[in-house]
Amino acid sequence: MSGHDVTSARLVVLEDGEAVARKMAQWLLDQALAKKDGPFVVALSGGSTPKRLFKIMAEPAYAAQFPWRRTQIFFGDDRHVPFTHEDSNFRMTSEILIDQVDLPPENVHPIPADGTPEHDAALYQAALVDVYGSHHLIPGRPLFDVVMLGMGPDGHTASLFPRQPILQEREKWVAACTPDNAPHDRVSLTYTAIHSSRAVVFLIEGAGKAEMLARVRAGDASLPSSHITSEGEVVFLTDKAAAGDLANG
Numbered sequence: 001m002s003g004h005d006v007t008s009a010r011l012v013v014l015e016d017g018e019a020v021a022r023k024m025a026q027w028l029l030d031q032a033l034a035k036k037d038g039p040f041v042v043a044l045s046g047g048s049t050p051k052r053l054f055k056i057m058a059e060p061a062y063a064a065q066f067p068w069r070r071t072q073i074f075f076g077d078d079r080h081v082p083f084t085h086e087d088s089n090f091r092m093t094s095e096i097l098i099d100q101v102d103l104p105p106e107n108v109h110p111i112p113a114d115g116t117p118e119h120d121a122a123l124y125q126a127a128l129v130d131v132y133g134s135h136h137l138i139p140g141r142p143l144f145d146v147v148m149l150g151m152g153p154d155g156h157t158a159s160l161f162p163r164q165p166i167l168q169e170r171e172k173w174v175a176a177c178t179p180d181n182a183p184h185d186r187v188s189l190t191y192t193a194i195h196s197s198r199a200v201v202f203l204i205e206g207a208g209k210a211e212m213l214a215r216v217r218a219g220d221a222s223l224p225s226s227h228i229t230s231e232g233e234v235v236f237l238t239d240k241a242a243a244g245d246l247a248n249g
């Protein structure tokens with residue numbers, strides 16, 4: 001696949017998690033305002049890292065500037081649990097961001113969780129096809145403007161977990177995954193869908209992720225995050241603690 005990968009990705013190192021979240025919020029606003037042809041389509045990450053970003057995006061002064069009505073919100077992955085479950089990425093994002101801003105409900109696309117994971121993955125792909133307007137990904141016409149990603153301590157990103165068949169999926173845009181080292185069945189964007197993006201941005205914070213980030217930057221093929229590509233740009237936005245020695249070079 002042509003485009004950019006994690007070894008050539010831009011590394012942006014900021015003082016701390018607050019600075020990372022503020023930078024990402026401003027960058028997202030700039031991208032959204034600059035998008036003139038069609039909707040601004042974003043895939044959000046889950047877990048704990050994006051919470052600070054979502055709080056900033058819900059602040060009245062920020063939210064008033066954001067073009068919510070022409071923004072389509074998707075999720076990079078979710079745990080296959082009811083929307084009310086404490087581990088649901090959709091629940092977390094709704095409470096902190098979605099319910100606080102002027103987003104039309106039809107612009108918000110939670111990953112369904114009431115069928116089998118495989119069936120719900122197919123439904124989610126259909127929702128993406130609907131917004132994209134084609135069953136086939138067209139190079140030069142990305143599915144997403146921005147895919148936000150996190151990274152787990154095992155090198156997983158979205159719900160692309162080590163040792164799982166989803167890592168080999170190249171046709172489907174969305175697939176099910178059952179990690180052997182983390183709770184819950186998952187539904188996740190595949191590498192193929194993530195690649196169809198103008199930009200992929202990893203948000204990575206904390207000293208606990210420094211070793212993993214260094215291995216991913218070096219292209220360690222055993223880690224799922226190392227295989228992320230985008231037909232646009234790939235960026236790591238990190239705090240000093242996660243960047244470790246990479247901050248110096």
Ligand SMILES: O=C1O[C@H](COP(=O)(O)O)[C@@H](O)[C@H](O)[C@H]1O
Nearest residue numbers: 045046047048049150151152158
């Ligand atoms: O399970 C998940 O983990 C990753 C990383 O989460 P974090 O808590 O370390 O920020 C996250 O990006 C993904 O969306 C989530 O489902």
